[in-house]
Amino acid sequence: MTCGTDEGQDPGRDHDVTATDAMFTCLLEDSAEELYDQAPCGYLSTMMDGTIAKINGTLLEWLGLERHQVVGRMRFTDLLTVGGKLYHETHFAPMLQMKGEISGIALDIRAADKQRIPVLVTSKVKAGDAGEPLLIRTTVFDARERRAYEMELLRGRQAAEEARRQAEADRARLQEALAVLQQNLLPAELPVIPGLEAGSYYHTASPDLLGGDFYDLFPLDTDRWAFFLGDVCGKGPQAAAVTSLTRYTLRAAALHDPDPVTVLTTLNAVLHERYTSGDPRYCTAIFGTLHREGDLARVHLASGGHPSALIQRADGGADFLPTPGGMLIGVLPHAQFTAARTELHPGDTLLLYTDGLTEARIGPDRDLYGEDALRAFTAGKPPAGPQALVTALTGLLAGFGDGLDDDTALLALGVPAPLPTSFPTLANEDKT
Numbered sequence: 001m002t003c004g005t006d007e008g009q010d011p012g013r014d015h016d017v018t019a020t021d022a023m024f025t026c027l028l029e030d031s032a033e034e035l036y037d038q039a040p041c042g043y044l045s046t047m048m049d050g051t052i053a054k055i056n057g058t059l060l061e062w063l064g065l066e067r068h069q070v071v072g073r074m075r076f077t078d079l080l081t082v083g084g085k086l087y088h089e090t091h092f093a094p095m096l097q098m099k100g101e102i103s104g105i106a107l108d109i110r111a112a113d114k115q116r117i118p119v120l121v122t123s124k125v126k127a128g129d130a131g132e133p134l135l136i137r138t139t140v141f142d143a144r145e146r147r148a149y150e151m152e153l154l155r156g157r158q159a160a161e162e163a164r165r166q167a168e169a170d171r172a173r174l175q176e177a178l179a180v181l182q183q184n185l186l187p188a189e190l191p192v193i194p195g196l197e198a199g200s201y202y203h204t205a206s207p208d209l210l211g212g213d214f215y216d217l218f219p220l221d222t223d224r225w226a227f228f229l230g231d232v233c234g235k236g237p238q239a240a241a242v243t244s245l246t247r248y249t250l251r252a253a254a255l256h257d258p259d260p261v262t263v264l265t266t267l268n269a270v271l272h273e274r275y276t277s278g279d280p281r282y283c284t285a286i287f288g289t290l291h292r293e294g295d296l297a298r299v300h301l302a303s304g305g306h307p308s309a310l311i312q313r314a315d316g317g318a319d320f321l322p323t324p325g326g327m328l329i330g331v332l333p334h335a336q337f338t339a340a341r342t343e344l345h346p347g348d349t350l351l352l353y354t355d356g357l358t359e360a361r362i363g364p365d366r367d368l369y370g371e372d373a374l375r376a377f378t379a380g381k382p383p384a385g386p387q388a389l390v391t392a393l394t395g396l397l398a399g400f401g402d403g404l405d406d407d408t409a410l411l412a413l414g415v416p417a418p419l420p421t422s423f424p425t426l427a428n429e430d431k432t
Contacts (some may be wrong), residue, residue: 042119042140048133050075059140064112076138081108081116092123096136100125106143118147185243190217193225195292197416199390203356203397203408212239212283213354213409214247218254223291226254229352229411230285230306230329242281245274250287260302263287264329264337268304271330282330286323286352290413295346297415302339304329307355307371310378312389314347314417318379320371321350349386349414351378356408357393360400369400386412 036043042059046052052074060067063079077085084107096102103122111117123138190198198217212232220226228250232242246267253266264287275281286309288301301309303323312318321342327335344350353374360369381392390412397404 041142044076044138044140046076046136046138048135050077050136052076053135062111062117062142063109076136079109081110084108092121096123096125100127109140118143120146185214185240185247187216191219193217193290193292195415196225196290196297197386197414199385199387199410199412201390201394201397201408201410203394203404205356205405205407206235212243213356213407214243215352215409215411216247216251217411217413218251220254220258220289224258225290226251226258226288227290227352227411227413228285228287229354229409230283231354231356231407231409232283233281235407238279238281242271242275242283245270246283246285250285254287254289258289260287260289260300261337261339264302264304265335268329268335268337269333272333275330276333280331282328284355285329290344292415295415297344297413299342299344299350299413300339301341302326302337304335304337307353307358310351310353310375311342311344312349312351312378312381312383312414314345314383316379316383318375320375344413344415346415347383347385347417349383349389349412351386351389351393352411353393354407354409356404356406357397357410359406360397361403361405362400366403369403383417385416386414 037057039056039058042056042062044052044055044059051072052070053072055067055070060070063070077088080088087107092102092105092107101122101124105121106118107121108116108118120141120143121138122141123136125133126135126137128134186202187200190200200215200217202213202215212234213230214232215227215229217225217227230246232239232246234242249267249270250263253263256266257263264285267285267287271282284304284306286301286303286306288299291298291300301321301323303309303326305326305328306323308320308323310318310320321340323338323340325336326338329335342350358369358371358374361367362369377392377396378389381389390410393410397408
């Protein structure tokens, strides 16, 4: 075996290497002056007062000027726009004098045809052997494409901002319209009932959606009042339509026959007939009548699939008024509803609520709040009447935060407690 043989070498490879070497040699034969004058960026050198001493062909081409028009006749600031001149005098020149160099400064130069050309400028001071400044060398990069890109980004950002503002304005108008519609589904205010007290509250979980909770209180005759509270399945315009139909049906049925079971039976027939085909709709509700007799109020109510009413007694106790077996309203052609009776004595309060309250999520484990917690909360509050209980529950709802994700309606009715007996003052005792 002989080492160093030329056998196996590729003649074509040697040819490619030779051609590549020749190409680089040709490139390297470009003179430094040619490389300077035809560089892909602008070059110029100025005296310390800014007078242009040297400029390359690339920058002259951008400016649309001849060399003899510029060298020795113009200063660097003469190439700039008015805003560029101000920036050069107030920032660029002082920083260059202090640091000896400055880089990447965005300026606009003005061509002979008045066209503005955005550029990025880098300048450096050349010093002599003794450290004295001799001239300023400046590199100018064409930034037109970059400026166009920045302007496109700016237009996109402005368009997005305008779209955001428009969306916010549209949402505000939508929320305003929904708030008006929601108010039309509820009584503007509760009527004043002689010898009784009433309180209500409605919590909207989302200002962007119409809720399906409802309540009302209205007179049947001089001695009797009707009340109801319920919750329609779903949200949005369809649920609002069902809510409106439900409210007016309950009112009309109560004026014809105020028996609570009869009223709910009528509502069930109306909803089932209206929504028996297509998109099924149903609701839960409690309907009742209240009759004042002497110092107490007799309550007769019926429930259709709704959480039981809660009674806060004057002695500090609290318990539910059971209505088991009441069915959802509107699902079946014939539904069973459960009635119950009770009496409200002075200081007692009857509370009706929708399940947004008891189904709120609480704690780190997002547990249901539940009926037991509601009963304990109510029992822990002093029996100060319907409005005081509603105010306390309003604070409770606010404390749930994002755990309260459903609309909640509250309606409380009660007999005011007698005013405390006044005692004679010391002055009166002295007189006696």
